[in-house]
Amino acid sequence: MSLRTAFIGQIQRALTTVTAAASLAGLSLVSGAPAYADAVVNCGSGDLQAAIDTAVENAAGTTPTLTVSGFCEGNFAITGDLNIQGAPGAVLDAGHAGAVVTITGAKVRLSNLIIRNGANEQHGGGINVDDRSSLTLTASRVTGNSATEGGGIYDEGFLTIKSSLITGNNATYGGGIYSNDGLVDVSNSHIARNQAGVSGGGIVSSSAGSGTLTLTSSVVSGNTSGAGGVGGGIYNTGGSPLTLNYTLVALNRAKGDGGGGGVYNSSGPVTLNSSPVVANIPNNCFNC
Numbered sequence: 001m002s003l004r005t006a007f008i009g010q011i012q013r014a015l016t017t018v019t020a021a022a023s024l025a026g027l028s029l030v031s032g033a034p035a036y037a038d039a040v041v042n043c044g045s046g047d048l049q050a051a052i053d054t055a056v057e058n059a060a061g062t063t064p065t066l067t068v069s070g071f072c073e074g075n076f077a078i079t080g081d082l083n084i085q086g087a088p089g090a091v092l093d094a095g096h097a098g099a100v101v102t103i104t105g106a107k108v109r110l111s112n113l114i115i116r117n118g119a120n121e122q123h124g125g126g127i128n129v130d131d132r133s134s135l136t137l138t139a140s141r142v143t144g145n146s147a148t149e150g151g152g153i154y155d156e157g158f159l160t161i162k163s164s165l166i167t168g169n170n171a172t173y174g175g176g177i178y179s180n181d182g183l184v185d186v187s188n189s190h191i192a193r194n195q196a197g198v199s200g201g202g203i204v205s206s207s208a209g210s211g212t213l214t215l216t217s218s219v220v221s222g223n224t225s226g227a228g229g230v231g232g233g234i235y236n237t238g239g240s241p242l243t244l245n246y247t248l249v250a251l252n253r254a255k256g257d258g259g260g261g262g263v264y265n266s267s268g269p270v271t272l273n274s275s276p277v278v279a280n281i282p283n284n285c286f287n288c
Helices: 003-024 048-057
Strands: 037-041 067-069 069-075 076-078 082-086 092-094 101-103 107-111 114-116 118-122 128-129 134-138 141-143 145-149 153-155 157-162 165-166 169-173 177-180 182-189 189-193 196-197 205-206 212-216 219-221 234-239 243-245 248-250 264-265 271-273
Touching: 003 248, 037 048, 048 082, 048 134, 128 134, 145 177, 145 182, 153 157
Parallel strands: 037 067, 067 082, 069 092, 076 101, 082 107, 092 114, 101 128, 107 134, 114 141, 118 145, 128 153, 134 157, 141 165, 145 169, 153 177, 157 182, 165 189, 169 196, 177 205, 182 212, 189 219, 205 234, 212 243, 219 248, 234 264, 243 271
Antiparallel strands: none
């Protein structure tokens, strides 16, 4: 008996037990359409966007999970709550034409994925998260993406990044990540070797009053902002609170005269808890 067959058998037995108990209590477990069954999508033979649409349309109040394998090329739009987890080596690739993943009005979890080669003229080459959405990104790599703002990720909602690598992305502003009044929480992750044509090689946090940026046990290194720009590692503007906990900001470079090779804080409170900002060019932390 395979592990999958045994697992399905356990679920069926558990469901039978719960159904029997509900029946004895005079309750019904049936309500409307049947719940969507989680699916496996092999991009070598399956259509990931069609699977996403089907999962969202048939969720019936639950959050479905898609397991993705192989090389998935395209622009993937998610408009309802969904979990997508990758089998080893799973890749989402836009082929340098549009954003890889666009999230609109949804709570989404992406894990164990390589998200690459997005090219968006506006926001979010790799991932674009709107102001009605939340994204939790876990154990993933976002790389080789480009946009005007947020080469790797553009966020207006709630963004949580765990144990992930944001690397080799580029944008005019926010090579790795651009947060536009979003709430961003990064932990155990590495923001590395991203480039901005102007400011915020690694991260831009821009706020109209409610945005925050927090990094914990993470590394921001090897990022670069362009001539005339500031904030090689992090550019914090608009009054956003910036908090670094046990985080290293090192070896970043701001090519512009304004400086802030590691962190450039135009306004807003900055809290550094056991977080060295060192070995950045031309200086480490402006207005920190």
